[in-house]
Amino acid sequence: MRGIEAGNNLLLGVTGGIAAYKSIELARLFRRKGVEVRVVMTEAATRFVGPMSFQAVTGEAVRVRLFDEAHEAAMGHIELARWADHLLVAPASADFLARMAHGFGDDLLSTLCLATSAPVSVAPAMNVNMWEHPATRANMSLLADRGVRVLGPASGDLACGDTGAGRMLEAAEIVSLLMYPRKTGLFAGEKVIVTAGPTREAVDPVRFISNRSSGKMGFALAEAFAEQGAEVLLVSGPVNLDTPAGVRRLDVQSALEMHRAVFDNIRNADIFAGCAAVADYRPENPSDRKLKKNDDQMALSLVKNPDILAEVAALENGPFTLGFAAETQELAENARGKLAAKGVDMIAANLVGENLGFDTEQNALLVLWSDGEQRLPKQPKKGLARALLEIVAEQYQT
Structure with missing residues (x-):
């Protein structure tokens, strides 16, 4: 999978989870590296972080809904999928990874995952038991077989009080992993x-x-x-x-x-x-x-x-x-x-x-x-x- 370079267009998907706050820093760091960033949030993600936070960092309007009359009159989700040089979902919740693995397209972000021809990466974030569940392991195997790059998760203390694998990687580490020079x-x-x-x-x-x-x-x-x-x-x-x-x-x-x-x-x-x-x-x-x-x-x-x-x-x-x-x-x-x-x-x-x-x-x-x-x-x-x-x-x- 090719990496992200300055001048590329990054579509950053944000799903519901406490780690969504890390994605504000993620968008900021990519912008500092010369990457154009547009953000798509799930409805659940807006319960954790407001769209205005991302708009302030990227200078671009944040998309949330698939059926948005302001954009969909001209098939805006297809245009957005074509715009992206790379699609990164961070954090990627267990629910979203499951829907992604099985080809669901019932919201804007999952539809973009199906519609884009760009490389796709995910940064999982969830409870350790959810990460280790056989269903999640099977979903991750399916995604890996399709060429999706999995970044993390890291291990440590989780927001729920448990300890183990499930922490979303820090923003700087994700940027480092994706913005590598040509190999x-x-x-x-x-x-x-x-x-x-x-x-x-x-x-x-x-x-x-x-x-x-x-x-x-x-x-x-x-x-x-x-x-x-x-x-x-x-x-x-x-x-x-x-x-x-x-x-x-x-x-x-x-x-x-x-x-x-x-x-x-x-x-x-x-x-x-x-x-x-x-x-x-x-x-x-x-x-x-x-x-x-x-x-x-x-x-x-x-x-x-x-x-x-x-x-x-x-x-x-x-x-x-x-x-x-x-x-x-x-x-x-x-x-x-x-x-x-x-x-x-x-x-x-x-x-x-x-x-x-x-x-x-x-x-x-x-x-x-x-x-x-x-x-x-x-x-x-x-x-x-x-x-x-x-x-x-x-x-x-x-």
């Missing part, structure tokens, strides 16, 4: 999914099983892919890291959540890089109440988590797969075994301990593929990621 580089135009960080497997509401992964290597890899022109989705476990520029991020907690996020998006991916330290096991029966310290010992029954990397590698006509292996001994032998067992195209292996691997700024890698290998010496993880991508690019093109 060049080793992976120009390729769609890449990177997983990063640890997963947390709940024991009870306050305890979990996890590992020492900081996510730094995965984030460096996502940044390097974006620098080389790829469209990157970063699926991250719980880490304290900023999202790299030009990267779309989905935050998850558990291995099952990461599995779902990956497979909701994998059909469109050209490359999958499984850099996350996904827990191999999870508690079989996590308690819904805090477990009390009563006995000297406690037995915890664990069950296997799905192997995300192996499942992606096994997909028919699936993406190029890059896996990671963290080992404490016999690095080459264990990594070569993992390469064969999981059926991946390439493995990047590293030793952990002795100031390598987890919780460090530097690392070294042994990169293996079916008929070759290459060692990358100890260096900062961002430089290591860039060097790794040069090897990936050669094998991917082959």
Whole structure:
């Protein structure tokens, strides 16, 4: 999908939700970048933000109703659809995304989504349970299959008091994601999914099983892919890291959540890089109440988590797969075994301990593929990621 540039015409759709106030800043920032902005609001959106606020920022009248005699005498909605170089719906509510996915055209904004030939992006905003509902996940998959670009949502504290995924991205981040320069580089135009960080497997509401992964290597890899022109989705476990520029991020907690996020998006991916330290096991029966310290010992029954990397590698006509292996001994032998067992195209292996691997700024890698290998010496993880991508690019093109 091509980006937005200065001089382009942006049609900004605003649907009903508390995040609608963010779209005023969004319109202002696009205007500062030299983009012409016209705003279309749903009736529900006007309950949260007044049309005059957008008119003051854009200098353009705001459209709300489909059957507006002042505009529809000359088929104004079709003219508006033709005017747009890009259509962005922000915030996009669960209800609007559902109607959009199923081709409804019962108001002005949904009609424009059907009538425009311009690229379409959406910035979802809703309660975490609504975002994670199977119906919403299915709707998002349908939209992605049709080429709609999904921006976010972010995770954090929500207006309703819940915490989790569902926050609309901040205005500056949306502008950064859409106003990118023309893509060049080793992976120009390729769609890449990177997983990063640890997963947390709940024991009870306050305890979990996890590992020492900081996510730094995965984030460096996502940044390097974006620098080389790829469209990157970063699926991250719980880490304290900023999202790299030009990267779309989905935050998850558990291995099952990461599995779902990956497979909701994998059909469109050209490359999958499984850099996350996904827990191999999870508690079989996590308690819904805090477990009390009563006995000297406690037995915890664990069950296997799905192997995300192996499942992606096994997909028919699936993406190029890059896996990671963290080992404490016999690095080459264990990594070569993992390469064969999981059926991946390439493995990047590293030793952990002795100031390598987890919780460090530097690392070294042994990169293996079916008929070759290459060692990358100890260096900062961002430089290591860039060097790794040069090897990936050669094998991917082959």
